[in-house]
Amino acid sequence: MKIARSVLTLVLVSVCASASAQTMGFGADIPGATDPPEVARFASSLIIGYRATAFEEAVIPTGPWNESAGDWKDTVKISGRRTRLVYLAPRNASSGEIIDHYRQALAAQGYQRLYQCSGFDACGNKVEQFYIDESNDKKLTDSHLLKSAFSASSVQEPRIYSARRASAEGDSHVFVFAAYQDNFADSEAGERVAIFVEQVRSERTQERLDVPDAAEMSSALAQTGRVALYAIQFDSDATSLRPQSRPQLEALARMLNEQPELKVYIVGHTDNQGALQDNLDLSRRRAEAVVLSLIQNYGILGERLTPQGVGGLSPLATNTTQDGRALNRRVEIVVQ
Numbered sequence: 001m002k003i004a005r006s007v008l009t010l011v012l013v014s015v016c017a018s019a020s021a022q023t024m025g026f027g028a029d030i031p032g033a034t035d036p037p038e039v040a041r042f043a044s045s046l047i048i049g050y051r052a053t054a055f056e057e058a059v060i061p062t063g064p065w066n067e068s069a070g071d072w073k074d075t076v077k078i079s080g081r082r083t084r085l086v087y088l089a090p091r092n093a094s095s096g097e098i099i100d101h102y103r104q105a106l107a108a109q110g111y112q113r114l115y116q117c118s119g120f121d122a123c124g125n126k127v128e129q130f131y132i133d134e135s136n137d138k139k140l141t142d143s144h145l146l147k148s149a150f151s152a153s154s155v156q157e158p159r160i161y162s163a164r165r166a167s168a169e170g171d172s173h174v175f176v177f178a179a180y181q182d183n184f185a186d187s188e189a190g191e192r193v194a195i196f197v198e199q200v201r202s203e204r205t206q207e208r209l210d211v212p213d214a215a216e217m218s219s220a221l222a223q224t225g226r227v228a229l230y231a232i233q234f235d236s237d238a239t240s241l242r243p244q245s246r247p248q249l250e251a252l253a254r255m256l257n258e259q260p261e262l263k264v265y266i267v268g269h270t271d272n273q274g275a276l277q278d279n280l281d282l283s284r285r286r287a288e289a290v291v292l293s294l295i296q297n298y299g300i301l302g303e304r305l306t307p308q309g310v311g312g313l314s315p316l317a318t319n320t321t322q323d324g325r326a327l328n329r330r331v332e333i334v335v336q
Contacts (some may be wrong), residue, residue: 026088026188036083036199038109038165039174042098045195049086049140049149055322056082057273058137058200060162060173062115065124070133073124076114076164077237078173079273080202086140086149087195095178095193099159102176102197111163111174118159128155128179131196138198144185149194154182170203171236202236203322211247214255217333221262225335228316232290232331239285241293249290252333253298263304263336266290271325272312284309290331306336 026046033050035041056079063074089098096118103116117123128150130136140146158179165172175198182190211231212220220227231248234241241249256262268283268290287307294300317324 033085036085036174036197037201038106038111038172039102039197039199040105041087042089042093042101042195044090045087045093045098047085048088048189049142049146050084051140051142052081052083054081055079056200058082058198060114060164060175060198060200061130061160062162064117064122065127065130067125067129070129071136072130074115076173077274077278078171078200078202080170080200083197083199084138084140085195085197086146087197088189089178089193089195091192093193095157095159095180098178098193098195099161099176102161102174102178103163106161106163106165106174109165110167111165111172114162114164114173116159116161118157120158123158123160127158127160127177128152128181131177138196145183145189148183148185149189149196150179150181151184151190154184154190156180166235170201172199172201174199211251213251214258217252217255218259221264221333221335227333228330229333230330234286234289237282239282239289241289249293249298253294253300256294256300256304257298263306265306265308265332265334265336266294267332267334268307268309269314269328269330269332270312271328272315272319273325276311276313279311280309280313282309283311287331 026048029047030050033047057077058079059072059075059077061072061074062076063072066073120127131138131150132152134141156179158177160177162173162175177196178193180192181194212227212229217227229248232241232245266287268287270279270283284307287309291302291305291307294305295302312319312328315328317327319325319328
């Protein structure tokens, strides 16, 4: 999947050209660079590349690299504050012990594993292309040193670890790639393990979590033929209903039970982040998840419920702000 980036604020700290990096001697992090929150680095590794953006969309791999497609077989698409780093590990460190460090460090912070692999057979042949090919939106291009990280044909012992931590404040996703590599721009940066780390932290909006009761929904349907529900919530880029959706589902089921002749469309809506076809599919599958819950958990007849998905084609507000996108992500109940 190739992504169009949406950047509101950009903080860029770039490493200088290769000659300057030689002078620096990789004895310290580049100025202004810091580890991502909750993601402790491997001991004695140094940051040679750093980029942080206040809001951006990215994919986190949850499956191996597909060489023929030039993309990951499975991913999670998320948006939020995005940080990308390239570290140089000590020369005696292996990719295995580095990944093990990140696995333990992230688990200690409450992260749950999404995907882990070791070697080309498991991670995918030429998996380093995720970084080498700029169209994959991972590569740091601020210098020849960073462009040459994981130089083609030099990568050995690749390993991946990706994880997610959910909280009331929002979700955090982390992707770590570690591999022995050469760096054709600077021999001091080569013949050792390099580490690519990406973190995306999304803040959960709380402003639209009011739960209309059965009477309020009935009134809205009678007046306008539709009602927008924001307290039916899903995991990021997924169709699984969050536990906090239960009060709204219960109220919706109560309204349907009180009006046994009522038939409705359950319509999923998204913001405009990502590809249109992906959002159309996601919104439809989310609507289907609501229908399934109403049938299985509340005994509503399926013939009364028709799921539909319109993606971001019917916005209520601008998609250029976080508040606007939150208003556009909703489930609507529409009278048939």
